[in-house]
Amino acid sequence: MRSILNCLLPFLVLTVLPGTGIAQENHNAQQDERKWWKEAVVYQVYPRSFKDSDGDGIGDLKGIISKLDYIKSLGVNTVWLNPIYSSPNDDNGYDVSDYRNIMKDFGTMADFDALLKGMHDRGIKLVMDLVVNHSSDEHEWFKQSRSSRSNPYRNYYHWWNAENGKPPYRYSLFDINHDAWMYDSLTNAYYLHYFSRKQPDLNWENPKLRSEVYNIMKFWADKGIDGFRLDAFQFAAKDTTFPAFPKGFEKNFILYYAMQGNLHGYLQEMHQEVLSKYDVMSVAEGAGNSFEDAHNLVDADRHELNMAYAFEGVDIAKPQGYSLLHFKEVFSRWDSAFANAGWLSIFLANHDQARLVSRFGNDDPKFREGSAKMLATFIMTMRGTPYYYNGDELGMTNANFSSINDYRDMPVLNEYKHQENIGGDMEKFMKFTKATSRDNSRTPFQWDNTKNAGFSVGTPWIKVNPNYTSINAAAQEKDPNSCLNYFRSLLKLRAANIPVLVYGxxxxxxxxxxxxxxxxxxxxxxxxxxxxxxxxxxxxxxxxxxxxxxxxxxxxxxxxxxxxxxxxxxxxxxxxxxxxxx
Structure with a gap:
């Protein structure tokens, strides 16, 4: 979720500068023990948009199962699956109402079991999103928590009693008014939500809450999944005295929200209770505010997580363009900082970004294929674990929606209303959103040139990019020089040179x-x-x-x-x- 900020705050400057200067010397290859998660190539599947099996216009687990041979053919060996838990879908599944069940849109637990088996039968590991900075307001925990001040679940969330006055301002990323405190008349109190008002933040100071989360993790690990990606977890720990923040802190709110309180203590406890007991990989969204923060998350002797998923590189691209000199400096600096200890992920796109080729390359038809292949080459030849978003292997481009009615992303729709309410420059907002919205990456996967790109026989939940007639997997399968087949060759190259490309x-x-x-x-x-x-x-x-x-x-x-x-x-x-x- 961290990377959505560039899409929602067109008038604020948000910067994280974890270190200074480019390294002046080179370092020897890491001599750490070889690990499967260091050698993995992670392919991110956005289930809602990947493949629909039942014609309701929504991608589902059976749809993914039908395309496992395609995923295997790419040469990837790990899949990161965006949330599939029960959810009212306020934020496309990042608002979980039951962590042990499957969203009805996606299928059943039996479908999940078949998916996991299908992946493992093909030598593909499965990493799942763990969304525990917040839950849905429709989760039973929150229903109980808001029912009375004396309820045993009250302390699972952050509450501020109204008789103590209005709580100190906290900035909400997704709320229409950007106020992270929501008044609830039932108990005359406010609850905290850094994201949508339907995503109340969980109280990690409560050991009972932490125990609940660890049991959820064990439930999925016992099923046989291979890893966890901790969504927005750098925000999970709070100073629950809620001191006042300086005016204007929103411009660099990450400094006030990330890596606070006893976050490292919670991660070390999570490692002891869960992660150390299974052969799973672990990665948190975000890497803090400095290299020290990042190393404290992932250095082996810290007993916390496996790898850092840092945003400074992916945040370089802007609608007006970017400097390659800056790009090189950032990636070289991060590589230098992690040359001898810790481990990085390498990525330029995900479900919270516009399309890779439209942001970092050139989606002009003359240059689209070449720049898509070039960017893939960068990602697959750098040190670190590469993450690659579904559809980027085809060179899929931004949808360039021109009407707010085409958008489905709740934060964009809320920000549109906010800009209207404050008399904002709507033309400027729409231009910015067209280039940066994360809905650009959530349009249906372009399988072939039939109706709806072969994604669904029904009406898709979001419009298909019109260029699917020329950019699709079926056409690229037949073309030995396509983006798709280049991607396969690139992954064969990486697999054949693991010592130098992974550890070198x-x-x-x-x-x-x-x-x-x-x-x-x-x-x-x-x-x-x-x-x-x-x-x-x-x-x-x-x-x-x-x-x-x-x-x-x-x-x-x-x-x-x-x-x-x-x-x-x-x-x-x-x-x-x-x-x-x-």
Whole structure:
């Protein structure tokens, strides 16, 4: 949820700057014990939009089951599944009303069991979202909590009694008025909700609540799932004295919300009670406000989580464009900080972002395929566990909805009403939303050129992108040079070079080149050179002089780039990507 902020706050500057400067020296490869979650390639499946099996216009578990062979064919070995728990669907499943049951839209627990078995039979692991910063207001815990001040569940949530006056202001990301305190007349009190008013925040100071969560985790781990992604968990701990925050704190609210209170104590307890007892991977959404925060989350001797899922890189892209120099600096800085300890995830897209190629590449038909392949090459050749969002392997683009009636995302609809209420610039808001809305990534998966892109025989819950007639999986299956088949080749390359691409040292080359990202990955004498042109025109890279001709392993052009006679210069075509063995 953290990354939605760029979509909802077009008039605020939100920055997280976890560190300073780019590393001036290179580090040896990590000598940690090999772990499956370090070598995983995580494919994110958004179930509501992936494949509908029953014609109600909503993707479901049986739909995913029908496409498991497709997922396997990509070369991925892990799936992250967005929430499928029972939910009134205020925030597309991130408002859970029963953590041990399946949302009716998606199917039944028997369907889930069949899905898990189908994945495991194909050698695919399953990571599930754990949404426990908040629940739905329709969860039985909250129904009990709001029923009376003396109810045993009262302390499962954060309440402020109205006779003590209005509570100190807290900013809500999703509420129409952006006020995170909601008055409830039943007990004459306010409850806290950092997100929607239908998503009351859970009180992690309460050991009974924590025990409930750990039992939920054990329930799913005992079923055989392979990991947990902790949604919005960096916000879970609060200072329950609720001190007043300085005026304007919203512009950098992450500094006041993230990594507060006894968060690390809760994670260490979670590790002791659950994570240490199963062979599961764990990752929290967000990595705090500094490298120290991130390391405290994931360094092995901390006994908390496996990897950091940091947002500084994905937040670089803006509607007006971005600087490749800044892009290189950020990713090089994070790599340097985690070269010897801890572990990172590498990603540029997810369900909270607009489409990868529209944000970081170029969705002009002339450049879409090339830039999509180039961006995939970056993600799969950096150190860290790569996360790849469904549909990006096809180069799916933004939907570019022009009417507010086309949007389904609750925060966008609430912000639209908020801007209307305050007399905001609606044209500016709609232009910004068109480029950044997370509904851009939630349009149905484009399977073929039949009605509704082969997603559903019914009316889809959200409009299909009209370009499905030309951008779809069926057409790309037949084209050996398609984005889809390039993605498969790229994953074969990664699988064949795990020691160097997963654990190897990263060295940035041609640092000040504004168009080309060049780097070497190296381990135990093996060296791979990665060259990526992030521009729409030819660009030259200047490299250290090499002895001997580099061996081309992969290129996204039929005619790969050629070095000069000294092997120190190379010209790359628009959005060209090439990987060489040195």
């Amino acid at each position: 040292k990263y060295t940035l080359l041609d640092k000040n080149n504004p168009h080309v990202y060049a780097y070497v990955r190296e381990n135990s004498g093996e060296k791979l050179l990665v060259l990526l042109n992030f521009s729409a025109s030819n660009a030259q890279a200047v490299l250290p002089r090499m002895t001997g001709r580099p061996e081309l392993l992969l290129s996204n052009y039929k005619q790969p780039p050629q070095f000069d006679k000294t092997y120190s210069k190379i010209t790359l075509k628009a959005y060209e990507a090439a990987v060489f063995k040195l």
